[in-house]
Amino acid sequence: MADDAFEISVDDLIRDAHAEAPEVKIGDVVLRNFLRLSNSERSEFSELLDAVSDDEGGADDGGKTIQMVADLIRLASDDKTAAEELIKTIGEDLSVATYIAKLYFDKSQPGEAKPSQD
Numbered sequence: 692m693a694d695d696a697f698e699i700s701v702d703d704l705i706r707d708a709h710a711e712a713p714e715v716k717i718g719d720v721v722l723r724n725f726l727r728l729s730n731s732e733r734s735e736f737s738e739l740l741d742a743v744s745d746d747e748g749g750a751d752d753g754g755k756t757i758q759m760v761a762d763l764i765r766l767a768s769d770d771k772t773a774a775e776e777l778i779k780t781i782g783e784d785l786s787v788a789t790y791i792a793k794l795y796f797d798k799s800q801p802g803e804a805k806p807s808q809d
Contacts, residue, residue: 709727711726712724712725712726712727712799713798714727714798715794715795715798717777717791717794718773718777719770719773719776719777720764720768720770720773720774720776720777721768721769721770722763722764722767722768722795723767723768723769724798724799725767725795725799726799728766728767732766732767735766736763736766736767739759739762739763739766740759742759743755743756743759753783753785753788754783756785756788756789756792757781757783757785757788759792760781760788760789760791760792761778761781761788763791763792763795764777764778764791765778767795
C-alpha cells in the first residue's frame with residue numbers, strides 16, 4: 692500500500708457512514724435515515740413521495756400530508772407499535788406532522804463532501 696493511501700477500519704467506516712446518515716428519534720420512535728432503509732423500503736418511500744407530488748395541484752385540507760407523514764413513520768420505524776402510538780398522538784395536528792416531515796427530510800440529506808486536508 693502506498694504511503695499516501697487513505698486507510699480506515701471497517702468499524703470506523705461504518706461508524707462514520709452512520710454519522711452521515713443520522714436517525715431521528717421522537718420519544719420511543721426511531722426513524723431510520725432514508726439512506727439506511729432497505730432497497731424495497733426506499734422504493735416504497737419514493738412511491739409515497741411521488742403520490743404526494745402527483746396530488747400537489749389539488750385541494751388538500753392537510754389530510755393527505757398527515758397521511759403521508761403517518762406512512763413515513765410506519766416505513767422508517769423499526770418499532771411498529773411505537774410508530775402507531777406516535778401517529779395516534781399526532782392525530783390531525785398538521786403543524787406537528789409537517790414538523791416531523793421537515794426534521795426527517797433535513798436529517799436524511801447526505802452530508803456535503805469535506806475539503807481535502809492537503
